[in-house]
Amino acid sequence: MATFQQNVEATIPALRRYARALTRDSDIADDLVQDTLVRALRSEHLFHGGEVRSWLYTILTNLNRNRLRSLSRRPHMSSLEDNDAPDLAGPEAGGRDIERALATLVEDQRQALLLVVLEGLSYREVAEVQGVPIGTVMSRLARARVQIKTYLDGGRPALRRVK
Amino acid sequence: MVDRNSPVTEEELHAYVDGELPADRLEAVTAWLAANADQAALVAAWRAQADSIRARYGAVAGEPVPERLQLDQALKRDRASGRSWAALASAAALIAFVIGGGAGWFARGAAAAGPNDFDTFTAEALDAYRLYVVEVRHPVEVPGSERAHLTQWLSKRLGAELRVPDLQSINLKLVGGRLLPGPTGAAAAFYMYEGPSGERFTIYCAKAEAPQTALRFKDGDSSAAFYWVDDKVAYVVSGPSNRDQLENVTKSVYEQIDKSGAKKS
Numbered sequence: 001m002a003t004f005q006q007n008v009e010a011t012i013p014a015l016r017r018y019a020r021a022l023t024r025d026s027d028i029a030d031d032l033v034q035d036t037l038v039r040a041l042r043s044e045h046l047f048h049g050g051e052v053r054s055w056l057y058t059i060l061t062n063l064n065r066n067r068l069r070s071l072s073r074r075p076h077m078s079s080l081e082d083n084d085a086p087d088l089a090g091p092e093a094g095g096r097d098i099e100r101a102l103a104t105l106v107e108d109q110r111q112a113l114l115l116v117v118l119e120g121l122s123y124r125e126v127a128e129v130q131g132v133p134i135g136t137v138m139s140r141l142a143r144a145r146v147q148i149k150t151y152l153d154g155g156r157p158a159l160r161r162v163k
Numbered sequence: 164m165v166d167r168n169s170p171v172t173e174e175e176l177h178a179y180v181d182g183e184l185p186a187d188r189l190e191a192v193t194a195w196l197a198a199n200a201d202q203a204a205l206v207a208a209w210r211a212q213a214d215s216i217r218a219r220y221g222a223v224a225g226e227p228v229p230e231r232l233q234l235d236q237a238l239k240r241d242r243a244s245g246r247s248w249a250a251l252a253s254a255a256a257l258i259a260f261v262i263g264g265g266a267g268w269f270a271r272g273a274a275a276a277g278p279n280d281f282d283t284f285t286a287e288a289l290d291a292y293r294l295y296v297v298e299v300r301h302p303v304e305v306p307g308s309e310r311a312h313l314t315q316w317l318s319k320r321l322g323a324e325l326r327v328p329d330l331q332s333i334n335l336k337l338v339g340g341r342l343l344p345g346p347t348g349a350a351a352a353f354y355m356y357e358g359p360s361g362e363r364f365t366i367y368c369a370k371a372e373a374p375q376t377a378l379r380f381k382d383g384d385s386s387a388a389f390y391w392v393d394d395k396v397a398y399v400v401s402g403p404s405n406r407d408q409l410e411n412v413t414k415s416v417y418e419q420i421d422k423s424g425a426k427k428s
Contacts, residue, residue: 009234013224016232021220033232041234070407098215116181117213118220123183138174145177145209152212 004044007052008037014119015056021114022064024099032067036060057119058129061111068107101151109144112137171195176202180209280371280397283346285381285388288367288399291343291353292386296363302355303339313340317352323370323396328419330356333411335364345369356412364402364412371397378417380406389413393420 015036019029036059102110108130115121115129127134171192178184179192196203230236295302305313310327318325320342327337335356345351351369358364376392387409388401398420400413 005234012228012232012234013226016226016228017220017223020223021216030229030232037232037234066406069405095215095219098212098219101212102216114216118216123178123181138177141177141181142173145212148212149205149208 004052005041008040008056011053011056012037014053015060018057018114018119019060019064021102021118022060022110024103028067032060032063035063039063051125054121054125054128057115057121057125058131061129065107097152098148101148104151105144105147109140109147112140113144113148116141171202176206177209180206180213280373280392281376281379281381281390284367284369284371284397285390285399287343287346287351287369288365288390288401289381289383289386289388291351291367292365292388292401295341295353295355296365302363304341306339307337309339310337313354317342317350320350321352321368321370321396322349323368325352325368325396326420327354328366328416330364330412330415333415334358335412338363343367362403364400364409366416367399367401368396371395378413382406391417 012033015033016029019032020026023029023032036056039059040056102114105113111130112126115126116123121129123134123137126137130137130140175184175188175192179189179196184192196206305316307313314325314327317340327340330337335358338355338357340352340354343351343353346369349370351367353368354366356364356366371392372395373392374395376390378389378391381388381390383404385404386401387404387406388399389409390397390399392398398416400409400416402409402412
């Protein structure tokens with residue numbers, strides 16, 4: 001049987017992937033992963049069974065939520081044109097489009113979508129990570145998909161959150 | 164969106180895309196999609212979104228893990244680091260709340276504190292917070308200038324030795340306190356503090372079953388709370404929904420309660 005530390009270690013590449021997509025910034029993403037690892041190891045004794053992987057996703061998700069909260073308290077001017085219109089051409093266009101589309105999502109919806117399509121978690125696992133009922137996960141997922149489709153179809157984002 | 168009378172719901176279409184559809188619905192959904200081109204196009208669009216996301220980020224998991232994220236490095240750095248929140252984590256129980264709010268893996272620190280205690284106490288405390296924090300003329304029964312009387316009165320009614328924390332060091336003045344009905348029908352003590360710009364925080368205390376628990380965080384719409392039990396008294400510190408600020412207040416309260424407990428024993 002794998003030890004707790006081995007389980008944590010095996011999850012690092014997936015955590016980096018999730019963090020990168022969640023923040024769309026490789027430095028911030030790796031900082032998040034590092035903080036996640038430190039907290040997980042520190043609180044191993046608080047882990048009462050279950051899946052180490054889901055638990056790590058939970059920590060990372062919460063840490064990023066806290067990070068966004070503290071950012072939102074600072075006066076912060078973000079450039080709007082940066083995510084205003086999808087790119088029409090270029091080799092990287094597809095990747096940049098999806099990146100910008102993700103950026104227009106509300107954080108909860110982005111988490112739900114990424115955990116399902118990128119990390120392959122089940123709806124039930126995502127519900128555990130987000131601490132909400134499965135129905136809420138499904139409606140977040142549905143709203144995320146509508147928003148991304150609207151964005152990629154060239155419509156303006158239905159809702160711009162100042163976050 | 165999906166027709167109201169349709170035999171296939173939109174939820175089922177998402178479940179179909181995500182491989183969560185029960186096997187006995189697979190045939191119905193496939194047939195439905197074959198007959199409804201617009202729905203099939205929607206499903207295709209969702210799949211394409213997922214493909215783009217995987218194409219954009221999937222490779223990250225295949226990159227070599229940077230040295231600072233190797234587990235032994237993380238351990239070493241952790242021991243060496245003097246990060247500010249580490250001080251807060253000195254009591255082992257406190258570590259839980261840094262991560263808290265998750266899905267219940269955490270820290271029923273000392274056994275008996277069921278999640279129900281957490282839910283009922285924080286719900287009561289947040290109700291009281293929301294009710295009295297907007298009160299301009301009569302927020303309290305006993306003003307903060309009568310601290311000794313307040314302490315004595317509420318300790319007697321609760322049947323537990325209370326202490327009204329002094330939060331001047333973080334710029335919070337004691338407005339005063341009042342007696343409230345507690346979650347179990349017994350009495351609860353309620354203190355209110357006010358900061359320089361009028362922001363208010365409250366502490367709600369009532370007797371609990373558990374001898375002690377870990378610190379836990381509860382986030383509401385506009386208000387939030389930290390809960391813990393120490394020496395069979397539950398404490399809920401409530402304030403505006405700003406976690407860092409509330410954490411700071413909680414830390415001061417916790418330290419004073421802890422100190423007073425240490426003095427007693």
